[in-house]
Amino acid sequence: MTNKLYYNGKWQDPLHQDTIAVENPATREIIAHVPAASEEEVNLAIEHAARALPDWRATPVEKRIELMEKFVTILESRQEKLAEIITSELGTPVRLALNMHVRGYLQNIRNDMKIAKTYPWVDEYDGYKVYKESVGVVACLTPWNYPMGQVILKIVPALLAGNVVLLKPSQKTPLVAYEITKAIDEAGFPAGVFSLLPGRGAEVGNVLATHPLVNLVTFTGSTKGGTEVAKLAQDDVKRVVLELGGKSPSVILEGADLELALKRTLDKVFLNTGQTCSAFSRLLVPKSMKEEIEKLACEKIKNYSVGDPLDKDVRIGPLNGTAQKEKVLKYMNIAKEEGARLLCGGEYEELEGYYFPPTIFTDVDNLSRLAQEEIFGPILCITEYDGIDEAIRLANETVYGLSGAVFGPEKEAFHVASNIRAGVLVVNDGKQTTAGPFGGMKHSGYGREGGIYGFEPFVELKVIYGE
Missing domain, CATH: 3.40.605.10 (Aldehyde Dehydrogenase; Chain A, domain 1)
Known part of the structure; x- marks a missing residue:
């Protein structure tokens, strides 16, 4: 038919x-x-x-x-x-x-x-x-x-x-x-x-x-x-x-469960090969914890295998077409031009399909194109902050307002989440359900x-x- x-x-x-x-x-x-x-x-x-x-x-x-x-x-x-x-x-x-x-x-x-x-x-x-x-x-x-x-x-x-x-x-x-x-x-x-x-x-x-x-x-x-x-x-x-669209922040606070925070953030940003409007594509981290988080993130990225989508052990399939892959490659070049540091990933073989590996950049300026523009690919950018007020400001410093996450002590985490202008927020191990409303604010x-x-x-x- x-x-x-x-x-x-x-x-x-x-x-x-x-x-x-x-x-x-x-x-x-x-x-x-x-x-x-x-x-x-x-x-x-x-x-x-x-x-x-x-x-x-x-x-x-x-x-x-x-x-x-x-x-x-x-x-x-x-x-x-x-x-x-x-x-x-x-x-x-x-x-x-x-x-x-x-x-x-x-x-x-x-x-x-x-x-x-x-x-x-x-x-x-x-x-x-x-x-x-x-x-x-x-x-x-x-x-x-x-x-x-x-x-x-x-x-x-x-x-x-x-x-x-x-x-x-x-x-x-x-x-x-x-x-x-x-x-x-x-x-x-x-x-x-x-x-x-x-x-x-x-x-x-x-x-x-x-x-x-x-x-x-x-x-x-x-x-x-x-x-x-x-x-x-x-x-x-x-x-x-x-x-x-979205450019959603995942905010890690001091005292957060890093295993939980990074698992949930990476799962979300790499879901569907990063082709999800609500992906947690910006990771905001305390200056004092940045190196520890970077190291742990690079260890965990190894769990996201790339390959044939018919293989039941594969977690990341190809991007959806040549235009999407070219867009991701364009932002790889933009990131380097803007001074972001490639932390892990980014290297790939020219396979039969439109494959691209999960990739993390750090030292990303929150006003850079990498941090502000929706890429729709498996790319995470890390930006440091100094204090909760700055974390909230950076989270909101975008035209988008679709989703986000906050990880840390419950009282502080809910305070930050309540001050982020987005339609869908997750705190710590909160489970998102289809019974709840999904949608955004601002340009989302x-x-x-x-x-x-x-x-x-x-x-x-x-x-x-x-x-």
């Missing part, structure tokens, strides 16, 4: 011959071609979605949950296949693909179904009621780095809340979106309620962001891309949700995904006065 589009409840033959090649970043082989939806096809899908909206909005939430149960059951029966597809198009190690990209986000669906059952769709007050209704036609623009998870975080609460959905997956990693669409189709969702529109940003995303029948655009990707989408959507006063976007807060962008409030 990867040679078709999906709208109006059917797999549709493309009206044009334009296609997009999908590359396996581990082998550089072309593994599929998917159609590039045209403006004409996007308009058709939007019109069908708008016609389906009234009936879907009026469908009892119990029925929507019933269809979602069928959908998630189908996906659960295909976990291994989903993981294999994600590994082939993204390059993430297969064990990570199965445990995080697939199983982790299947749990999100189950959680959202529980929320929908008890969600306060109507709040009753003295003399009036507040109704929470679906926003309407929702366009979901998803990134390549979490090709299943970001789709799930958007389409599931949107559908459960009674919206109709048009999905444009990243042109780099569209294949798992096809499997998700197959499950939607097999589950029996009504025609027009869900559409799959692979394609290029200018030919699909821009049409979705400007079409008068689209009521909400939810976008995950770069800050530059999100800004462009928001500008397009604002002329029609659309609701917009943006989950954008606005709106939240996950848990009950993930429903809020997809509902409108209507108050009716009267007994």
